Amino acid sequence: MKNLTFVLFIALTILGCAPKRDLVYFSNLSNVSNDQIQKAADIKLQKNDQLSISLTSLNTEYNVLFASANANNSNTPINSKGGFRVNNAGNINLPLVGEIKVEGLNLEEAQDLITKVLRKQIKDPYVDLQLVNFKVTVLGEVNHPASLNVPGEQINILEALGMAGDMTVFGRRENVLVIREEDGIRNMTRLNLNDKNIYNSPYFHLKQNDIIYVEPDKSKEKQVNNTLLPIISTCVSAVAVILTVILR
Incomplete structure (x- = not known):
């Protein structure tokens, strides 16, 4: 009986040595917090970004041409959502105007640039630009x-x-x-x-x-790399059951 009790004590001691961990997000947050929220930085367009660009203007023929190119651009690889890819030179190839440098611009700047270029050929163009492969x-x-x-x-x-x-x-x-x-x-x-x-x-x-x-966590590493701990845990459970029966 003394031997069984000693084994149980040692096993429980080993299992209890795992360090306590903080599983709570923002655990140092007080009951009230009025922190200044940092604004997200603007997205800068990069090579291989995929852009959906739609055009609305008074010229319906140009609108249709642009929509068709946007949905099935034969000159630029597209993803399942369609659109124009920023190529390795940092450009997109658009109908009517050809290549435009957009790499390094944020979405609003790229939209303004495309609108400005199209305005030379189309009256009152409205351009909507979205990043579709973020x-x-x-x-x-x-x-x-x-x-x-x-x-x-x-x-x-x-x-x-x-x-x-x-x-x-x-x-x-x-x-x-x-x-x-x-x-x-x-x-x-x-x-x-x-x-x-x-x-x-x-x-x-x-x-x-x-x-x-x-x-x-290190406890996960031990769980994966060391099979001794599950064996000890099983033995502890078995010993605990046996002791419960004997002590009764």
Whole structure:
């Protein structure tokens, strides 16, 4: 009996040594918080961005021509949503005007530029421009890792994690990696989602093609790499049942 009790004590001690973890987002948030919200940075158009561009003007023939080219552009690869791809030179190839440099412009600037160029040939053109292949990728300790197509042009890291099914209990909320490529430079930063100051980070609002990696906790590593812990847990349960029966 003493031996069984000693084994049970040792096993429970080992299982109880796992470090406590903070699984709550913004755990340092007080009951009331009136923080200044940081505005999302404008999206800058990049190579291989896919743009949906519609034209409305007093010239119906041009409208139809533009709509047809937008839906089935034979000169530029398109995705399933249609549109015009920003080529390797940073240009889009439009009917009536040819190539226009849009790389590095935000959506509003690109729309204004296209409208200005079309106004030389069309009376009162109205141009609507949308980015149709905005995506981010979420990997690691989330329930549904995937590349996510983003409706619209804005998404923050919490929304992306939500679209990926949120973190698992093994995800390290205090050490989330964001990988971003801009102008040929790869930037990597780690974010602490337990800290309310995450809102002030330029990486809180995600950009086109950002990658979010949720690192697993050490307990997950031990679970995958070490089969001893499940065996101990099973033995503890069996010993506990036996002791319960004997002590009765």
